[in-house]
Structures are given as structure tokens and as C-alpha cells.
Amino acid sequence: MRIIRTPASIYLFSISVIGLLFFTFLIKIPQHSDWIVMFALSGSILLLNYYTILIPPKGNSLSMDSSIYLASIFLFGLHSTLLVLLIYSVIFAIIQRKIAWWKHLFNFSVYSLMIICSYYAFILIDGFTGPISVKNIIPYLLSICTYFSLNLLLVGVYFVLEATENIINFFKEILKETTATYISTLVLSLVLVILMKPNHLFGLSLFTVIAFLLSLAFKQHFNLFKEISEKANKDFLTGLNNHGYFKEILEKEVTAAKENEQPLCVVIMDIDDFKKYNDLYGHIQGDHLLQEFGSLLKASSDAANYIVARYGGEEFSIIMPNTDRKTAYSFMNELRKKVNDTYYKGVEGLPYGCLSFSSGIAECEKETYSVSELLNKADQAMYAAKNQGKNLVQLYNGHSEYSVQRSLSLEKELEEAEFQLKIFLSKDVYTYRHSKRVYQYAVDFSRMLNLSVDERKTLILGALVHDIGKIEIPRDILNKKGSLDPHEWEFMKKHVTYGKDIISTNKKLEDLIPLVELHHERYDGNGYPYGLAGKSIPKLARILCVIDSFDAMTTERPYQKTKTFQEAIAELRHCSGKQFDPQFIEPFIAMIKEFETSGDEQHKEVAASIVN
Structure with a gap:
């Protein structure tokens, strides 16, 4: 032996x-x-x-x-x-x-x-x-x-x-x-x-x-x-974890997955045509269906060591620790087929002649900002499955039809966001102009990068409102000539938190929170407000950091002399891997050089158009 x-x-x-x-x-x-x-x-x-x-x-x-x-x-x-x-x-x-x-x-x-x-x-x-x-x-x-x-x-x-x-x-x-x-x-x-x-x-x-x-x-x-x-953590009808406890568990699992660099997926599913089933057979029979479906879901999830919950109404959710998107997709498709093949009383009256569900899967990444973002992605994928005819499993990829529609609806908020931003005109013209220029850079740079439609729209909107928290900063600090003293600098840094609070009041703009709150985080971990490092900073916040810093360097500020484009480019390269994510530096520099060689005056005209 x-x-x-x-x-x-x-x-x-x-x-x-x-x-x-x-x-x-x-x-x-x-x-x-x-x-x-x-x-x-x-x-x-x-x-x-x-x-x-x-x-x-x-x-x-x-x-x-x-x-x-x-x-x-x-x-x-x-x-x-x-x-x-x-x-x-x-x-x-x-x-x-x-x-x-x-x-x-x-x-x-x-x-x-x-x-x-x-x-x-x-x-x-x-x-x-x-x-x-x-x-x-x-x-x-x-x-x-x-x-x-x-x-x-x-x-x-x-x-x-x-x-x-x-x-x-x-x-x-x-x-x-x-x-x-x-x-x-x-x-x-x-x-x-x-x-x-x-x-x-x-x-x-x-x-x-x-x-x-x-x-x-x-x-x-x-x-x-x-x-x-x-009893407090369980759904009274199905006996599964309830919505509140599910989110509590998910917070812990996401933290553990990031710390241990393990994959994790989240699923949100919705029983197809459940309202029609309720209309046909009544709510009591509908409750029985929810109970039976929950039992099947729990048995399959327990066998795979997954955590299942009733998310609300006819929606259910699953946490899949140590599971990548490919494995999650395979599991959910097998579960979908199993549900289709299991007879439930009265399902012959439904469009497919059997019980079915539509589900969306989102994988947690190191740069995932919050549990809400993860659930939001799973929700988007689930609605994409619904829009494609139901009885489907959809992975979140940011290119789905629902994602595009959602992005277009976000675009409708642009006018409202810009209206809020105009408050700067009465307090800090520089910040307003700066935000409009960063917005224009984001429009152009997002075309060069391999971003989804949803990511492009979020980056552009986030660029427009990223400094909105400066509304709460005293005028004498914003317009002070020369360097800020330590107390003033600490106060100035709070603008990211103030901005998050302002944006959080509008649920439709919650995707912009990471950009508003984290655009001053540094790739080496020496930024603020949390000292995040590397890919623990959301991707769009890392991109915005490059754009924001370039414009700040190349325009007049009360406490800093303007750099030429060439000087700013040299600074970007010098700080690559320190302040900035290296993968975005050269593409951004290439874009700036293209503007110079093509004689593009668009960015210079942005500031002038604001004054008019």
C-alpha cells in the first residue's frame, strides 16, 4: 500500500x-x-x-x-x-x-x-x-x-x-x-x-x-x-428560498466567487403563459402548479448543488456556484426538456400543449459591479428568450433584441440627464463643458471598441453624467485657483459618492452608477473611493477613466495648466498599467491621432456649441 x-x-x-x-x-x-x-x-x-x-x-x-x-x-x-x-x-x-x-x-x-x-x-x-x-x-x-x-x-x-x-x-x-x-x-x-x-x-x-x-x-x-x-427565509407556497433570502445568499456567493476566482452563474426563469393557465383553471390550480414546478426545480437543483428560490409570482431563480456559462446553459436546457416532458394537469390548454419556461443566464465576472447588475443581465436574457418565442434558454451577451430595446429606452433618458447636467451652467461652466466633451469622446471611442449595443449606450450616457455629483461641491472649491488643500481634496473626492446618490434616485439610470461612482478608480488600486484594482473595476469605468483623464489634461482647469495632445498621449502611455488599463490606451491614442491627421474639428466645436 x-x-x-x-x-x-x-x-x-x-x-x-x-x-x-x-x-x-x-x-x-x-x-x-x-x-x-x-x-x-x-x-x-x-x-x-x-x-x-x-x-x-x-x-x-x-x-x-x-x-x-x-x-x-x-x-x-x-x-x-x-x-x-x-x-x-x-x-x-x-x-x-x-x-x-x-x-x-x-x-x-x-x-x-x-x-x-x-x-x-x-x-x-x-x-x-x-x-x-x-x-x-x-x-x-x-x-x-x-x-x-x-x-x-x-x-x-x-x-x-x-x-x-x-x-x-x-x-x-x-x-x-x-x-x-x-x-x-x-x-x-x-x-x-x-x-x-x-x-x-x-x-x-x-x-x-x-x-x-x-x-x-x-x-x-x-x-x-x-x-x-x-419560515422567514422560505416562500410560504413552494417552500423554496424567498426573494430576500435569495439575494442575501447571492451576495455571499458572488463575494466568494470573486475572492476564489471561481465561476458562478445566475438564472432567472419565468413560467410561460402562466396568466393564461390561471385564467383557465383558477388561482388555486395555479398555486398547485407553482408547488409542483418548485418541487421539480428543487430536486434537479439539489442534485447539482445549486441554490433555488422563488423570485416572485411565476418567476424562479437559481444560483450556480462553480459553474461556467456553458455548463449552466447545458443544465438549463436539460431542465427545460424535463419540464416539457412532465405532465401537469391542464397544461394541454397552453400554446405549446405542455408546461414550459423561458430563462436567462448571466455569468459573474470579476468586474461585475453588483448583485443587481448580475440579476439585471439575467433578467435581460430571460426577456430576450420570451421575445424569441418562449420555451428557450438564453445566455446574456449584450446583443440580444431585448438589450437593444432596453438601450433605446435608456437613450430616452438622455434628454432628462442632460437637463439635470445643465444645472452646472449656473455653478460650474467648466464641468458642464468637460462632461459634454467626454460624452463626445465616448461616442467616438465606443465605435472603435468591441462593445455590445447596451455597453455603448451605457458608456455614452455615463460619460455625460459622470461628474454630476459636483453639484454638491461648494463653488469656492470647484473654482479655486491653485492646488486644493488636503481637506478640500477630500471633499472634492466625495463627488463620486454624491453622483451615485443622485443617479440612484432614477431606477432607469441604475446601469450608470458604476461609471459615476468608479471613474476615479485606478488600475493599480490607488484610486478612490474604494481602491479597487485591475479587472475588479468594471470595464466601462476603466474606459471612462481614460477618456475623462485625457480631456482633463488637454483643457484649461483652475488648478492645472493645459497639456498638448502629444503631452497628454505621453502621459497616458506613462500611466498605462498604473492609472489606466493598458488594453484601452493604444486604441484611444489611435483615435486621437486619427482626429488630428483627418483635421477633425468636432471636439473643438463641442465646447463652442455649448456656450451658444
Whole structure:
């Protein structure tokens, strides 16, 4: 039999050997030890390891075994505590024979190291065993800190080596979830020391009974909490996740997918002709159809480890972690065929003579700005499937018929956006003119790039309103001659946040939010407001950053001299890969040079036309 040597297995072996060696060298049978108390302590650990205290909301458990080990250290010292550990471990290994022997050994070694190190930390600063003493407060604290720090380190390293956890995320999560537990354990260990002072067995028995009753009470409390939470997170009709909980899960899954660079897809689907079905058979029969469809959807999704929810009405949604668009498309087509082939009462009255749905799929990318953007894309693709005749699965690509229609509807908002922008005329003529020039650059540059219709329209509209947040910046800061002081600069930087707030009031313009809020982010991560870097900045915001900066460099500003086109081009190249995404620099420069060589005066005329 070949032994596979992985970093995790080598680590397990090393810790097991070290723990056994330390235990072997340090264990001594204490003279005049009270064996009844030793066995009683071991028995309490066995019982309380089985009856743990469940803590909402995630069901983390608080075991009292560490309280007993620490109390034993404080009362009886190292040798008696190691003896208690040995008795417990032998009995537990016999009871739990199905657990692999190396897991028992590793667990025993970890506890040995924790007990030994916490004991020596205790006596290092003159802690003394016996009844509880105020003089021992600092040794108590140092001992428990050592105990749990070692616990986090020894267990955490194993999970990191197994590559099941990111090291930073693991320690962040464990510290967040266990800090209160660790403090409770310290308090309980001191409570046990106090209870055992007059009579060891009586105090230990009382502590064990209290812990047992607490375990039962917290279990009931946790089950009630879980039941209420599930009701709050579930759709009452289908039993699937509801819309609110779906979005909460999606936020977490999108964050995890970006951090771990894993694919993720989202699906929105709509049952075709459901209104007609309701009209034919009534809402009660319609509810039955929704329930049956939801059950089929859940069974198929569970088999693939996907997360399904009722999005609203006859719409449903699926989160597909670790799934690329090709796999998602294949899964949804198989599901569509399965639904077509499954008979539901009354579906023969529908146009296709069977139950069908239309669905849209959107894949999360590193530059995806928000969950809303992702859902919006899936929604667009779903409506494209509807417009193409229904009973279809559509991948979002930005070129769909619905996307074009939606872009045209966005174009209708241009007049409204420009009207809002004209407010600048009464406050800052420069910003208004600058925005109009950036808008014209965006029109021309978007023709050169391989952008979808939707992306082109969004870039153009975003260019027009990208600085609208400067409405909220005081006039004396906007028009100040010379450099801004640090306080004024911090205030000026808030214009992106103000702009986001203004745009957010119009739902039809929500696609423009990333451009308004993020056009001052830098490719190297040194921009604002969030310090995003690389492709975590949405593509259109990276494009707008190039256009905006070029115009800012080549036009007169209160606090900056104008650069020539050649000087600005040199600056773009110098900052390529730093401030700007390199893939857009040379195409933009090529466009500018084309204007120069062709004698195009269009951009110069833009500013003049505004004044008139």
C-alpha cells in the first residue's frame, strides 16, 4: 500500500509525534491523587462533549470540556490534568471505534500540547494551583489565551494545508465566531474551580448538571430560532428560498466567487403563459402548479448543488456556484426538456400543449459591479428568450433584441440627464463643458471598441453624467485657483459618492452608477473611493477613466495648466498599467491621432456649441 505524503498528512504526523513525546516525558502519576475525582472529571468531559450548547445563528457549539481541563490545571496542576485527558481519550476511543485511529491520536496530541503550554504559561508568571485567588487573575488570563491561541494555530494550519480554507478568511471567521465562546469558557472554568473548593465531587456534579440543563435549554432555543428563521427565509407556497433570502445568499456567493476566482452563474426563469393557465383553471390550480414546478426545480437543483428560490409570482431563480456559462446553459436546457416532458394537469390548454419556461443566464465576472447588475443581465436574457418565442434558454451577451430595446429606452433618458447636467451652467461652466466633451469622446471611442449595443449606450450616457455629483461641491472649491488643500481634496473626492446618490434616485439610470461612482478608480488600486484594482473595476469605468483623464489634461482647469495632445498621449502611455488599463490606451491614442491627421474639428466645436 502506497502512502501519499501531502503537506497536511505530514503535518498531522508531526503534531501527533510531538504531542505524544511531550505527553510521555511529562506525564507522572500524582502521589496521593484522588482517582475518583480523576475519573469523575473524565466522565464529565465525555458527557459534556455529547451535550454541547448550540449557539444561534449558525449553530456553533460551546463544549465545556475545555472549561474542565482549565479548571483541572488551576486546581490540580499539570500531571493530574494529563491523567484526566488520558482516561477520557481511552474511553472515548473505545466508544467511538468507527472514527479513524489517526484522528483520535491527532486530537489527543493537540489537547496535550494545549494543556502543557497553558500550564507553563500559568506558572510562568507565578500562578499557583489550588482554590481560586485574586492574585492569579493575570496567570488565569495568560493561561486561557495560550490554550486557545494554540488551539486556533494547530487546527487552523491543518485546514489551510488541506486547502479547504483561505488562511486569512479562516482566522477572521474563527475569531469572529469564537471570541465570546472563549471568554465564556474562561468564566466557566473559574466557576468550576469555585464550585469544587468545598467538595470536589459535589461541585463537579453540580457544574455538570447545570451544563447539561443549559445544553437542553439552548438546544430547544436553537431549534426554535432555526424554525423561525426558516419560515422567514422560505416562500410560504413552494417552500423554496424567498426573494430576500435569495439575494442575501447571492451576495455571499458572488463575494466568494470573486475572492476564489471561481465561476458562478445566475438564472432567472419565468413560467410561460402562466396568466393564461390561471385564467383557465383558477388561482388555486395555479398555486398547485407553482408547488409542483418548485418541487421539480428543487430536486434537479439539489442534485447539482445549486441554490433555488422563488423570485416572485411565476418567476424562479437559481444560483450556480462553480459553474461556467456553458455548463449552466447545458443544465438549463436539460431542465427545460424535463419540464416539457412532465405532465401537469391542464397544461394541454397552453400554446405549446405542455408546461414550459423561458430563462436567462448571466455569468459573474470579476468586474461585475453588483448583485443587481448580475440579476439585471439575467433578467435581460430571460426577456430576450420570451421575445424569441418562449420555451428557450438564453445566455446574456449584450446583443440580444431585448438589450437593444432596453438601450433605446435608456437613450430616452438622455434628454432628462442632460437637463439635470445643465444645472452646472449656473455653478460650474467648466464641468458642464468637460462632461459634454467626454460624452463626445465616448461616442467616438465606443465605435472603435468591441462593445455590445447596451455597453455603448451605457458608456455614452455615463460619460455625460459622470461628474454630476459636483453639484454638491461648494463653488469656492470647484473654482479655486491653485492646488486644493488636503481637506478640500477630500471633499472634492466625495463627488463620486454624491453622483451615485443622485443617479440612484432614477431606477432607469441604475446601469450608470458604476461609471459615476468608479471613474476615479485606478488600475493599480490607488484610486478612490474604494481602491479597487485591475479587472475588479468594471470595464466601462476603466474606459471612462481614460477618456475623462485625457480631456482633463488637454483643457484649461483652475488648478492645472493645459497639456498638448502629444503631452497628454505621453502621459497616458506613462500611466498605462498604473492609472489606466493598458488594453484601452493604444486604441484611444489611435483615435486621437486619427482626429488630428483627418483635421477633425468636432471636439473643438463641442465646447463652442455649448456656450451658444
